[in-house]
Amino acid sequence: MTVLTMKAPAGRDVLGKVVAVVVLLGVWQVAGSAFLPDYLPTPVGVLAELVPTLTSSAFLSALGETVVAVLLGLVLGCVPGTAAGLLIGRITWLRQLSTPYISGLYAMPMLAIVPMATIWFGYDDTTRVIVIALSAFLPCAVSTADGARSLPANLGDVARVLNVPRSRFVLDFVLPSALPFAVAGVHIAVGRALVGAAAVEFLANLDGLGTFILTSARSFAQNQAFVGVAVLALLGVLARAGTERLIRRVAPWQQTHQD
């Protein structure tokens, strides 16, 4: 578990970052147009392509396909993943039984199963949703299990001293302490879901952002490809910023979360 402190950057850091970005863009523009004008996207080129690409029907349909598949896959993966995490966290024999498989699968890149998945489920949308759901299931299960298992200091004793009945224990102790971990699971799942979606689209040639980027790049529309990449990155950044805010909201006492 790496520890990530969630602090807003201080005001004076912002100026430094802006300067760095401007310098980087300048170097990129000059180098791109000087050495490889037809192979590299350039900032000016990307800017010129931005509006036409974002409003093109090919891009919008690709974006829609990917976003719908990711949302559907996230729901299908995160809901059972969180439920499984709660059970794994609280039921000792289930945890002992499942831990080797869960950690093994968790460590394996989901990309590895895509070729097989396309054969089992076909070169269609089902495969994409299944790969996304699987990518989302594991981080949700692992993170929620951690949260359900470890109550904050002394709280387990508190429950027993107060003779809290089993049902109230789950409701008043386990669920609230697992909640921030469940959100942290979704936080990780979002990133993995986007990677999974792009990977299936590349490999199975499904309509979506991944394929849009691939096709654009192959037809030497580098600036257009870059717009696709930027949108994909932006989706990830926005989603993760959202889940991070949510963690801070539901667990303001927690300075750290899983990744």
Next chain:
Amino acid sequence: MSLHDRRKAPTLTSPGRGGAAVTIDDVTMRFGDRVAASNIRVDVAPGEIVSVVGPSGCGKTTLLRAVAGLIAPSEGSVKVDGETVDRTPEGVGMVFQHFGLFPWKTVEANVAYPLRLRGLPKEEIAARTRELIGMVGLSGFEKSYPHQLSGGMQQRTGLARALAVRPRVLLMDEPFGALDAQTAEVLRFELLRMWEEHPITMLFVTHSIDEAVLFGDRVVVLKGRPGRVHEVIDVALPHPRDRAVARSEEFAALRERVWSLVMSPDAGQAG
């Protein structure tokens, strides 16, 4: 306002000592092959404070958890008012070294939780919670979350929650051990003042010799690993136990005595 049940214990209008009797009868605590405490016998009279002092690892927490019914003794038994403890008896409160607060609940909700659990009427819960929060000096912080409070204030919350059930017995596991020296000092005298107003039975575990003498009507000195009762000292210091008492010669003499017992070579700190 009283810390304990009005039917069973005296209140402000009828001074005296309330609380239950606690009998630790030849208790041995084992974890597998490892013996954590061996043949402990302590009788605590109703309203008495017994301090348990000893070096780290001699089984103080384990013993207290047995009294709370959190772990069963391997041998012997614990009784509260004559009834053998197999789970935490009604009217036994516990204060933890690391507070044990719900991080997701406000001060108010933390204190009210035991009352909610018992399904008391809303107005009664609100009134009693206000009273408890006032008593521990947290008025104005009802809506704060534990992470917004200092350690001392968190432990005040923990204390208020333990008192919510009107306990007959209060079990304290190094309650000031996680606090800085000044805060601990302030809280010690406040707790003693509260106890003077509403005396109940207290088992007070600490590794601080000063604290053991200051609180105890008797001090049980544990020694060795596994911990055994090395000596029981009567503390004939006057009540209320305030700063003046803590500065007295008698206090210093008792502290010296407990110190030499804890430090004596046959206290067997090796192992």
